[in-house]
Amino acid sequence: MQNYQEVKSSLLSQCKNVLNKSYINGIWTEGNSDRTYDIVNPYDRSVISSVKLATAEQVEDTFELANNAQKTWGQTSADERKAVLRKAMEYFTVNREEIIELLVHETGGTILKSSVELHLAMEFLEESIKYADELEKVREVSGTAEKTHHIHRLPLGVISSISPFNFPLNLSMRTIAPAIALGNSVVHKPDIQVAFSGGSIIAKAFEYAGLPNGVLNVVLTDIPEIGDSMLTNKHTKLIGFTGSSAVGRHIGALAGRNLKRVALELGGNSPFIVLSDANVEQAVNAAIFGKFIHQGQICMIINRIIVNENVYDQFIEAFIERAKSLTYGDPSDPNTIIGPLINETQIEKALSYIERAKQQGATVALEGQRIGNVLTPYVITDVDNSSPLAQTELFAPIATIIKAESDEEAIQIANDTEYGLSSSIFTSDLQRGQTLALQIESGMTHINDQTVNDAPNIPFGGTKASGLGRFGNPWVVEEFTETKWVSIQTVDRKYPF
Template sequence: MQSVKMLNKSYINGEWTEGESTRTYDILNPYDRSIVTSVRLATSEQLDETFKIARAAQKEWAKSTVEERRLVLQRALDYLAANKEDIVNTIISETGGTVLKANVEHHLAIDFLKEAIKYADEIYKIKKIPGSPEKLNHIYKLPLGVISSITPFNFPLNLSMRAIAPAIALGNSIVHKPDIKVGLSGGAIIAKAFEHAGLPKGVLNVILTDIEEIGDGMLTNPELDLICFTGSSTVGRYIGGIAGQNLKRVALELGGNSPLVVLSDADVNQAVNAAIFGKFIHQGQICMIVNRIIVHQDKYDEFVEKFVARAKELPYGDPSDPKTIIGPLINEHQLTKALRYIEEAKQEGATVALEGKRVGNVLTPYVFTNVENSSKLAQTELFAPIASIIKARTDNEAIEIANDTAYGLSSSIFTSDLGRGEELALQIDAGMTHVNDQTVNDAPNIPFGGNKASGLGRFGNPWVVEEFTVTKWISVQTTDRKYPF
């Protein structure tokens, strides 16, 4: 693979393009704050021109054959597979993710490409709907047009590919803006993969810039047809408002406050195993991370004792060390917020069952017990290695507590009665509930998405096909129709 540092430009109309801003941005390694690379930021004028390019390119790409689209996707997949080591190392250095996390992310990105190959034939396929003998009803799915994609810092390769792969597979073009903090793994590497794959110019465009340069340009450009955003609920609401005013479609995967519920008949050891992984993978910086652990009072003390013992043992430090589980938070801003949450929780009266510490840019695990679900700690999406354990008097109360949040992304239930577990799972108001597993699960062939403040729309095959296409009804009158006047 071309040196990562050489991929520090926007990719516009099939060309690696220097930003025209007077400003540059240093992408930093979250662990030691060393400079990974510096990016000259793209301007709003460059963004406007890119949307025009994407519109023209999409009209031609919409005429591509299934075989052409599948070949491009397969070649991009081959590129990611062939350059796995360099890509994984870039994810580690740019996101602060551990070796485990980076490998999981690389694997998921490839899986989304594999799945996109399967549904590249969904556009222009005729679905016949019964009607009268004199009228044929044909339903088509057509490319939607130009997609505006905005992705966050935590799983940049995977979350970007989750939007880019279906867009390309279904005949759309895309203007993609990764979080500039992870501009390489969130954008430039993907652009390189599709350049290698022979994707026609202008179908995929990656803009390396920030809000100070482009304002709402990714939301308001008249050429865009869909805004695909993964990020906070606050920003999602703002995007939804602008999209509504301009009658633009949205696919929004937003914040979470995922509960892991331990019922009275649960296997505590396995619940602890799951909660440790689901709380502390990538330092808690995942939208569907375990944010609240709700435990029946009969299992509470045993669970707390075993959970704290496990959390205390988690190795922390340099994420490039394969033994590390807890790496750095993404930047000083996120660290400061996490430390503020900890102090506020102490002031609210929560019990510190495990006192963590800051070591450089790493925050080691904190565990709070006797947490009230109404507290700020329990109702905040923490994005940090801070665990909150809540006691429930009954199993039904545990489900009520789980639902007592503005969010509804992921959730999980631990029980020895699988049938009852699934019945209770249906009572949790979340887009996804996992019985006897933790909350961080993703796959390209499931309906990934949330309820309430956690988003609108669903990713995954076949649900993403609906999101990224437009449905058209064509009727064919086979005989002369007689009209009443």
């Protein structure tokens, strides 16, 4: 185990010679593929490091190693697992500034976004310590004088984890930490664009913490190289995935065919509803943050702003003025709010959405611009909710504003989407707000706040095409463990034949 000063002094330099390898069975292992992948800074496209990709054969071997390691790890005590988790937290604490810097350079997130992401990841890690005891709890269920019933929780086994590019550290940790806390082993594949933030840093933390070899494995590779091997391996008991609904459907089909559990957080089209009695100034404050944090590249981001016609003009005027004032550019500048999109494909997609909206007659109330790899805010008003612009998960700093003739119509518009992840309502009537919140078809609704909220102790997840399963304590405990009934016959039983 390395000491604190050794880890801290070498962290960033290791991106080029250690962290750019897969972490398999406790060894930093170079990929066997002939293909390499350049991990770049989204702001200036400078190469951070190159990675030789792991092959499908290496992934298969990794699952075998993880399966063997889990058999021992699953028998450890809660105290042993807690000690490892606490030590991993120490790694993130002492390396905080360098990890934030890496998040900025690799994800294109601002210093604010990267700080929030690290904070959330540590919250999930800390919360996982609280439910490490679940495996040692035995629930007794009422029986008879002759028979007693005990309900146990057992580790599932090997969990397959796949995380996205937008919040890679946080969205990886919320699967990895509870899996390890509950006695499982993990084979994890981060999005290769953010391999360090989404995988290598976590592996480094658990290596520092003394996690036994093979319990956490991080494979640096991509889908063209390994196909469905993360999904179909015989040892995989649960597939944890955060990403698009299209990929989620593919995973769900394979998982169903192979009788594997899934925890899927998929796409979103989150509505932000401003009712006629809302505090418009505060609604604008919330909408600016909830639309433009991380350039709109968040599944929970506000995707449609639905405003009652009585406050529509007032809201638009104030929203545009605020959007104009947002600083943009280099995310390493602490004053920057709008940084780069993750890659050229995402930029081209965003620009195509805007051009199509113009062709279909939408009003571009604030015309943004492309400056290098940064898109400045666009505001498009008088949007038809049935239009492609309103029905697409944009993942860009494009605000779409829809007018509702009444509060009731605003709810109808909010529900008119295939997605159902997060949502918000602004109103002065909190009791009515709670009533309306239950009418919105989404896994989460926030009254007088924006849509981007997360915490380790809430049931995080969506409805409809936005996913299956719930993260957060205690809901994730049910997802990541097997329930076993043990009955005890205390008196010889007489059988009818």
